[in-house]
Amino acid sequence: MAFPGLQHVAITVSDLDASTQWYSRLFGADPVLDEDEEGGEFHHVVYALDGGLLFGLHTHMGREAKDRADERRTGLDxxxxxxxxxxxxxxxxxxxxxxxxxxxxxxxxxxxxxxxxxxxxxxxxxxxxxxxx
Incomplete structure (x- = not known):
């Protein structure tokens, strides 16, 4: 059985509005989705990129850590x-x-x-x- 390709990537951001503006400029597109998750745990903005990949920005309603990303920590490089x-x-x-x-x-x-x-x-x-x- 072949291992499947990526369908989406979701990252947590510290300022959803600022990141949405930044990624909209980078992608040259507006998000296709901007909503609260139905359980109220997070809000997300999602972009549809060429090739079918979805790219999401998440905020966890003020519960996200306030430190900046660092690829030397375990997690996303x-x-x-x-x-x-x-x-x-x-x-x-x-x-x-x-x-x-x-x-x-x-x-x-x-x-x-x-x-x-x-x-x-x-x-x-x-x-x-x-x-x-």
Missing amino acids: HISFGLSSTAELEKWRDRLDELGIQHGGIKKAHYGSGVSFRDPDNIALEFFIAPGT
Whole structure:
């Protein structure tokens, strides 16, 4: 039996309004869902990305920790968005520049190339292409 691909990613943010504005600019789209979870445990905003992946922002009604994300802690290290060519990677690097989002430039390695950047909560994000593309 084949292992299934990712269907959605959900991250907890410290300021849902600020993060919604930031991700809307990055994705170039508005959320498709903005609602309280029916049990009242959290509120979420969800984006529908190309390829069928859903990307959610969660707030836990003031119960979330107030510290910034740090990939050295157990848990999420980073989220990577897959691209298909160097030209596409360059376009996304340029788009980050247009949005005023700091990034590390294009880094090349034997396992692929990518542009790393961070969201308002310091969550590490990346645009990535496999080697040879």
